[in-house]
Amino acid sequence: MEKPFSFFLVTDTHYFDSEFKRTGEAYEKRSRTDQKCVAETPAIIDAGFAQIAQDKNTDVILIPGDLVYRGEYQSHVGFRERLYKLKEQGKKIYLITARHDYCEDGEPVEFDGDELIPVKGMPRDELRDFYKDFGFDDAISEHRESMSYVAQIADGIRLLALNCDGDCKDFKGLWDDQMQWALSEIQKAHEAGEYIFAMTHYPLLPFAPIMHLIGDAKLTDWEKRANEFADAGLDLIFTGHMHAQAITDYTTEKGNTITDVQTGCFVGCPCAYRKVTFEGSTVNIKSYTIDDFDYDKQGKTAEEYFQWRFDRMINLKMDEILPKPAKKILDGFTLKKLGRLLCFKVDKSIESRLAKEVGIELVRNIFIGNEPYVKGTPMYEAMATLLKRLHPVTHIVERKMRAKSPVLSDIDSFVLSMIGDEKQRDYDTVLKINRK
Ligand SMILES: [Fe+2]
Numbered sequence: 001m002e003k004p005f006s007f008f009l010v011t012d013t014h015y016f017d018s019e020f021k022r023t024g025e026a027y028e029k030r031s032r033t034d035q036k037c038v039a040e041t042p043a044i045i046d047a048g049f050a051q052i053a054q055d056k057n058t059d060v061i062l063i064p065g066d067l068v069y070r071g072e073y074q075s076h077v078g079f080r081e082r083l084y085k086l087k088e089q090g091k092k093i094y095l096i097t098a099r100h101d102y103c104e105d106g107e108p109v110e111f112d113g114d115e116l117i118p119v120k121g122m123p124r125d126e127l128r129d130f131y132k133d134f135g136f137d138d139a140i141s142e143h144r145e146s147m148s149y150v151a152q153i154a155d156g157i158r159l160l161a162l163n164c165d166g167d168c169k170d171f172k173g174l175w176d177d178q179m180q181w182a183l184s185e186i187q188k189a190h191e192a193g194e195y196i197f198a199m200t201h202y203p204l205l206p207f208a209p210i211m212h213l214i215g216d217a218k219l220t221d222w223e224k225r226a227n228e229f230a231d232a233g234l235d236l237i238f239t240g241h242m243h244a245q246a247i248t249d250y251t252t253e254k255g256n257t258i259t260d261v262q263t264g265c266f267v268g269c270p271c272a273y274r275k276v277t278f279e280g281s282t283v284n285i286k287s288y289t290i291d292d293f294d295y296d297k298q299g300k301t302a303e304e305y306f307q308w309r310f311d312r313m314i315n316l317k318m319d320e321i322l323p324k325p326a327k328k329i330l331d332g333f334t335l336k337k338l339g340r341l342l343c344f345k346v347d348k349s350i351e352s353r354l355a356k357e358v359g360i361e362l363v364r365n366i367f368i369g370n371e372p373y374v375k376g377t378p379m380y381e382a383m384a385t386l387l388k389r390l391h392p393v394t395h396i397v398e399r400k401m402r403a404k405s406p407v408l409s410d411i412d413s414f415v416l417s418m419i420g421d422e423k424q425r426d427y428d429t430v431l432k433i434n435r436k
């Protein structure tokens with residue numbers, strides 16, 4: 001048997017070059033509702049890449065897109081310099097680009113006081129050659145029209161790197177001729193007795209029930225593509241984009257399963273990346289987070305800093321969405337009071353928690369992964385009772401939504417499955433693959 005092979009997977013680095021201005025109200029305004037720590041990207045990425053470079057036994061790094069903040073040309077220059085540095089240290093990098101990597105109408109900006117100052121954008125058709133040393137020129141097959149390729153990343157293991165920019169508008173997916181090429185590459189690999197797995201920017205699978213309702217959370221035509229891939233014998237795909245840690249399975253009618261390993265954003269809570277090790281027919285997946293970075297973190301640890309940024313974003317977004325009375329109820333409301341209002345008792349260990357804070361935490365947990373409130377925890381029990389009390393309302397919604405959105409046909413399990421994940425495998429897991 002071949003010896004084990006490992007790679008790192010890093011995604012959504014969203015680098016904003018250190019030459020750009022990044023202070024003042026114009027920046028803060030954008031930053032307040034952003035999970036990403038954009039001004040901090042040079043420091044975070046340097047720290048993260050240094051962590052990765054310390055592992056002298058792992059030479060391959062995969063990056064499925066959203067390399068820079070918003071298509072700034074100079075950000076690509078700064079990011080590519082960092083990739084060349086890794087290359088000098090013996091790392092081989094395979095990447096694809098995604099929708100934040102190009103901009104053709106002068107939309108990218110730097111921030112100076114109250115002002116947004118336009119900067120040069122990266123034309124999409126320059127990306128392939130710009131990053132030729134990071135996958136494209138090494139390809140054993142290339143689909144130029146879509147900026148996709150296949151690379152031999154180890155003995156017996158091939159990477160199918162699929163760009164999914166689609167039409168750069170509403171269609172975020174794989175074109176039919178791109179898919180035909182991909183399927184023939186899968187077949188070629190199998191005929192040669194080799195294992196092949198894929199990488200796209202957009203997730204192939206919705207990673208939580210609510211992601212079925214969010215158009216941007218997965219590839220357009222995801223179900224069709226998931227069926228085609230799995231039935232062609234592709235059983236593993238690595239994705240990014242949602243800035244969330246999640247591992248999700250999908251099984252076709254014919255009984256073939258494909259697993260989507262989504263990795264969180266490198267520069268936003270929880271700033272995770274993965275190490276993936278192939279050994280025979282098992283794949284061992286382990287996750288790491290960035291321990292620290294050189295920046296004024298206002299006395300916080302890196303972990304606290306990232307969490308603070310995430311919570312601030314959700315807090316403001318909640319304020320935007322919630323009607324005023326709901327906001328008022330939530331603001332000073334503890335779980336104890338909420339229970340009293342709806343005639344149920346909340347466990348002592350959580351009764352003093354503010355309902356709003358709990359709401360923010362539950363959203364954060366979905367993105368961080370390994371949602372902790374499984375059956376038996378006081379939070380699960382409180383939520384289950386709360387949902388029961390709300391049945392007069394939720395049953396009406398369920399009846400209305402049954403045909404349109406099947407995931408909403410049972411609101412209790414819809415909510416409960418998102419606060420507690422029985423599998424606890426969003427970070428670390430061992431998968432069985434079809435490798436001979
Ligand atoms: Fe992203």
Ligand SMILES: [Fe+2]
Nearest residue numbers: 066098099241
């Ligand atoms: Fe994205």
